[in-house]
Amino acid sequence: MLTPLQKAFFWDQGYLRVEKLFGPKEIQALSDELDWVFETWADHNAQWQGPWRDQYLTEEQKKAAKLVAINDFHLHSALWNRVAADPRITEVVSDLIGPDVELHHTTLHAKPPAVGSPFPMHQDHAFYAHEGHAYVDTLLHIDPAPVESGCIQFLPGSHKAGALPHILDGAPHLPTDRYRLADAVSVAAGAGDLVLFHLCTVHGSDLNRSGQWRRIVRLGYRSPANRQTAGYALGRPGPMVLGRRPKGVAS
Numbered sequence: 001m002l003t004p005l006q007k008a009f010f011w012d013q014g015y016l017r018v019e020k021l022f023g024p025k026e027i028q029a030l031s032d033e034l035d036w037v038f039e040t041w042a043d044h045n046a047q048w049q050g051p052w053r054d055q056y057l058t059e060e061q062k063k064a065a066k067l068v069a070i071n072d073f074h075l076h077s078a079l080w081n082r083v084a085a086d087p088r089i090t091e092v093v094s095d096l097i098g099p100d101v102e103l104h105h106t107t108l109h110a111k112p113p114a115v116g117s118p119f120p121m122h123q124d125h126a127f128y129a130h131e132g133h134a135y136v137d138t139l140l141h142i143d144p145a146p147v148e149s150g151c152i153q154f155l156p157g158s159h160k161a162g163a164l165p166h167i168l169d170g171a172p173h174l175p176t177d178r179y180r181l182a183d184a185v186s187v188a189a190g191a192g193d194l195v196l197f198h199l200c201t202v203h204g205s206d207l208n209r210s211g212q213w214r215r216i217v218r219l220g221y222r223s224p225a226n227r228q229t230a231g232y233a234l235g236r237p238g239p240m241v242l243g244r245r246p247k248g249v250a251s
Contacts, residue, residue, distance in 0.1 A: 002095040010096060014159035014201035021088050022192040031142050033079045034215060037108065042070040047117035050170020056118045061207060065117040068110040084219055085241040089138060089194065093221045097134040100243035104220040105233055111150055116208025118150060120173035121181065125199045126166040128231035134223035139195040142215040146188050149214040150206045152195055153184035159198035174202065181206055224249050
């Protein structure tokens with residue numbers, strides 16, 4: 001459970017890191033399962049495109065940058081399906097959005113050593129818009145994510161501005177002259193840490209310049225009463241991982 005101070009920090013800053021939610025042996029088992037996901041299901045050329053790359057990457061880096069990704073891979077793995085409903089995650093999310101928690105999606109984002117692609121500053125609301133605030137994205141760290149690995153970066157308090165218009169040339173992103181990684185707070189994390197953030201918190205990440213993989217799994221959760229209005233998985237109900245879906249409510 002979250003403390004009152006942790007809840008207040010989340011709603012004020014738009015993000016929160018919870019340390020060591022999963023132990024080393026559990027993370028190793030999840031890492032081993034991800035190896036199978038990599039080999040069997042993942043897209044190894046999933047780096048985002050768009051004019052933002054001119055500001056983030058040199059010409060050589062543009063050619064070399066790579067990202068491994070897959071959406072909803074919990075549908076292919078019983079182990080990861082159980083993780084999506086793990087009470088250690090769902091109860092923390094429930095502290096922020098209420099007693100009824102629905103899984104919206106899972107996504108693997110893996111940055112290879114030295115060439116792991118950056119992400120431009122954006123809001124996840126641009127990818128799966130919802131009417132209300134009862135939506136939390138979580139990032140479960142499989143590997144340590146120091147600053148040099150291209151860890152997640154946030155603009156503190158940016159969620160308070162609500163949904164912002166995005167540039168839709170390539171992957172949705174915010175204007176690079178107004179929303180800069182240089183102005184964001186880096187949230188380095190250890191393996192087993194969970195980072196939570198609001199759907200409208202502006203965030204991005206830099207190139208992985210380290211010699212290690214940076215693998216994180218995003219698990220998105222919402223209240224079933226929070227209606228989706230656009231974007232990924234629109235009209236698709238997700239499994240209830242905590243509580244119940246009220247009758248007459250369809251996300």
